[in-house]
Amino acid sequence: VHEQPTIFIIFGATGDLAWRKLAPALYNLFVDKFMPHNFAIIGNARAKMTDEEFQGKMLEGVNQFSRNGKADKTLWKEFAQHISYQSSDVQDNASYKSFADFIEAFETKHKSKARVIYYLAVAPRFFPIIASKLAENNLATDPKTSRVVIEKPFGHDLESAKDLNVLLSTLFQEEQIYRIDHYLGKEPVQNIMAFRFANSILEPIWNRNYIEHVQISVTEQLGVENRGGYYEGAGAMRDMIQNHLLQLLCLVAMETPINFEADEIRNRKVDVLHAMRKFEPDDVQKYVVRGQYAKGWLEGEDVEGYRKEKGVDPQSNTETFAAVKFFVDNWRWQGVPFYVRSGKRMHQNTSTIIIQFKDVPHCVFPTQVTDNWQQNRLVISIQPEMSIRLQLQVKRPGLDMVLNTVDMLFNYKGTYKHGEPEAYETLLTDIMEGDQTLFMRGDQVEAAWELLMPILNAWGNRKSLSFPNYQAGSWGPELAEALIAQDGFHWFTLP
Ligand code: BG6
Numbered sequence: 203v204h205e206q207p208t209i210f211i212i213f214g215a216t217g218d219l220a221w222r223k224l225a226p227a228l229y230n231l232f233v234d235k236f237m238p239h240n241f242a243i244i245g246n247a248r249a250k251m252t253d254e255e256f257q258g259k260m261l262e263g264v265n266q267f268s269r270n271g272k273a274d275k276t277l278w279k280e281f282a283q284h285i286s287y288q289s290s291d292v293q294d295n296a297s298y299k300s301f302a303d304f305i306e307a308f309e310t311k312h313k314s315k316a317r318v319i320y321y322l323a324v325a326p327r328f329f330p331i332i333a334s335k336l337a338e339n340n341l342a343t344d345p346k347t348s349r350v351v352i353e354k355p356f357g358h359d360l361e362s363a364k365d366l367n368v369l370l371s372t373l374f375q376e377e378q379i380y381r382i383d384h385y386l387g388k389e390p391v392q393n394i395m396a397f398r399f400a401n402s403i404l405e406p407i408w409n410r411n412y413i414e415h416v417q418i419s420v421t422e423q424l425g426v427e428n429r430g431g432y433y434e435g436a437g438a439m440r441d442m443i444q445n446h447l448l449q450l451l452c453l454v455a456m457e458t459p460i461n462f463e464a465d466e467i468r469n470r471k472v473d474v475l476h477a478m479r480k481f482e483p484d485d486v487q488k489y490v491v492r493g494q495y496a497k498g499w500l501e502g503e504d505v506e507g508y509r510k511e512k513g514v515d516p517q518s519n520t521e522t523f524a525a526v527k528f529f530v531d532n533w534r535w536q537g538v539p540f541y542v543r544s545g546k547r548m549h550q551n552t553s554t555i556i557i558q559f560k561d562v563p564h565c566v567f568p569t570q571v572t573d574n575w576q577q578n579r580l581v582i583s584i585q586p587e588m589s590i591r592l593q594l595q596v597k598r599p600g601l602d603m604v605l606n607t608v609d610m611l612f613n614y615k616g617t618y619k620h621g622e623p624e625a626y627e628t629l630l631t632d633i634m635e636g637d638q639t640l641f642m643r644g645d646q647v648e649a650a651w652e653l654l655m656p657i658l659n660a661w662g663n664r665k666s667l668s669f670p671n672y673q674a675g676s677w678g679p680e681l682a683e684a685l686i687a688q689d690g691f692h693w694f695t696l697p
Contacts (some may be wrong), residue, residue, distance in 0.1 A: 215245030333461025498674030
């Protein structure tokens with residue numbers, strides 16, 4: 203990473219993502235000495251701004267959102283020297299000419315070919331135009347040195363995702379295309395593969411013979427903030443389930459790869475999506491629940507309902523919550539339900555994966571000695587706590603034989619002294635190194651859309667009459683409880 207001079211060109215540089223995520227990530231990579239010796243960051247957007255003003259905005263982002271708190275004055279000064287800003291319209295050929303001039307001057311100065319990373323942190327309608335202009339202006343001709351990073355959402359449905367893939371594949375090589383799903387960069391998410399495939403005791407029980415069901419929950423207290431305009435056209439299914447939650451499901455359900463090569467891992471993950479049971483239109487009602495938050499009470503404050511949020515239609519039919527019961531139809535998982543849910547304005551901020559094991563085949567203890575008997579459960583907590591806990595039954599100390607449930611706990615905080623890199627630090631490093639393991643391949647994105655299209659179509663055809671149907675600050679609509687309760691289970695939450 204260090205030797206090759208590198209240029210980051212960030213489109214949409216005045217947007218939320220650049221400010222909240224990219225600025226802190228790039229700065230922390232610089233502080234931790236993971237940035238190349240020679241690098242430049244060019245921010246591009248329509249707003250008029252001087253280099254200094256743009257640097258100031260990036261600094262604000264670091265100060266507010268960096269995992270390490272406020273920037274160090276001296277280090278920031280050094281880092282900011284690498285940042286410049288160019289105001290232009292993405293349609294305008296002149297701006298691409300000036301990128302070309304910049305790259306040429308940079309390469310001459312450093313007497314070496316530069317690695318150029320084009321980061322499209324823009325609304326999806328700009329993906330095709332920027333990608334086409336980059337190609338037209340010969341800015342990404344060498345697959346070894348030029349990379350194009352596409353933020354989500356990748357498509358609005360199967361059709362549009364296919365169109366975008368076709369376009370990108372005519373302009374670039376697949377090895378140049380980095381489709382971001384930032385959940386894949388989170389430390390505990392990366393750890394799922396280490397945990398599953400570097401420990402021999404898990405594989406024998408990681409299947410339908412021992413696992414009763416799986417739950418994957420990503421719940422947020424946050425509402426739609428300033429993103430009403432985008433969210434109205436998306437909803438929880440497109441915003442979260444299509445990408446983040448299905449990716450988590452793939453990591454849990456995938457077969458063991460034969461090596462750690464990007465394509466091998468991605469092949470095993472896409473196999474899962476292909477094995478997932480497709481819903482018939484009539485199944486949607488049975489296996490899927492949608493919700494939208496009404497006003498409510500969160501962390502001691504009144505909060506508005508979704509239909510009152512900025513940029514949201516007062517009659518909106520967009521779901522801010524979705525829960526689905528999926529099945530993976532293969533030998534490993536036949537008959538094991540995977541319950542998946544995600545929602546905004548929920549009671550807690552949590553991202554967890556629960557592997558619920560089957561009960562013992564025969565309980566030898568009389569019922570009165572089992573206090574709160576639980577089946578064995580593995581809880582992978584991604585955020586806010588980062589941990590893996592295995593819940594077991596033990597004898598409680600005392601003269602009587604009484605059993606209760608305890609945790610065997612691996613907790614990042616207690617185990618490692620150094621803070622963990624943010625997802626975007628990992629992903630930006632991988633882009634520089636040319637490692638696509640944690641990025642979505644075109645066929646994965648399409649397979650995920652294909653799986654969800656029957657649901658999206660059914661919803662599109664039938665307005666929900668019951669919206670809003672859960673209170674802000676609750677655990678979502680009652681129907682979501684019923685979805686899992688009818689099978690005799692309940693959604694698990696960490697205390
Ligand atoms: C984004 C979604 O992809 O992920 C947001 O568009 C959501 O709606 C966010 O809030 C959640 O990410 P994280 O890292 O905060 O869990």
